[in-house]
Amino acid sequence: MAKKMTDEEWRAFVSHGTRTGKLSTVRADGSPHVAPIWFVLDGDEVVFNTGKSSVKGRNLARDGRVALCVDDDQPPYAFVILQGSARISEELEELRHWAGRIGARYMGEERAEEFGARNGVPGELLVRVKIDKVLAQKAVSD
Template sequence: MAEKMTDAQWREFVSHGTRTAKLSTVRADGSPHVTPIWFLLDGDEVVFNTGKDSVKGRNILRDGRIALCVDDDRPPYSFVVLRGRARVSEDLDEIRHWATRIGARYMGEERAEEFGARNGVPGELLVRVTVDRVLAEMDVAD
C-alpha cells in the first residue's frame, strides 16, 4: 500500500544520487512539453539551468508554471511530483556557480568545473522554482 512521504523523506528522495527530474512546461498553444533535467534542491527551491532558446527555456520565459516528477523505477516504486513557478536569472556568475554544483552531482567532483564552464555561458538561464505543491508517495506497489 502506498505511503505518503514526509517533508524530510521527499527531500532526501529527490536529492538521492543522480536521479533526474522530468520537467513539464507549458507550450504557447497550452500543450505540455516534458524533458529530463539535472537539478539540485536548494531549500524550498529546485535549481537547474537550460538554454534560453531551448523549448523549455522559451516556455519558462513565457509562462513560469512548471511541474517536475522524480521517480524510482524499481519495485516497490516511489515518486515525487513538485509544482511551482519558475523565475530566471542570466547572471553568469550565478549560472556558472550552480552549473558547477549540478555538474558535481551528476558527473562527479572531478568533472564539476568542466560542466560549470560548459553551461555557465551567455545564452544559458539559471532557473529557480519555488515549490508550492508536493505529491510524494513511496512503496506504491506494496
C-alpha cells in the same frame, strides 16, 4: 498500499544519487512539454539550467508554471511531483556556480568546474522553481 513521504523523506529521495527529473512546462498553445533535467534542491527551490532558445527556456520565459516528476522505477516504486513557478536569471557568476554544483551531482565533483564552465555561459539560463505543492508517495506496489 502507497504511503505519503514526510518532508525529510521526499527531499532525500529527490536528492539521492543521480536521479533525474522530468520537467513539464507549458507551450504557447497551452499543451505540455516534458523533458528530462539535471537539478539540485536549494532549500525550497529546485535549481537547474537550460538553453535560452530551448523549448524549455522559451516556455519558461513566457509562462513560469512547471511540474517536476522524480521517480524510482524499481519495486516497491516511489515518486515525487513538485509543482511551482520558475524565475529565470542570466547572471553569469550565479549561473556558473549552480551549473558546477549540478555537474558535480551528476558527473562527480572532479568534473564540477568543467560543467560550470560549459554551462555557465551567455545563452544559458539559471532556473529557480519555488516549490508550491508536493505530492510524494513511497511503497507504491506494497
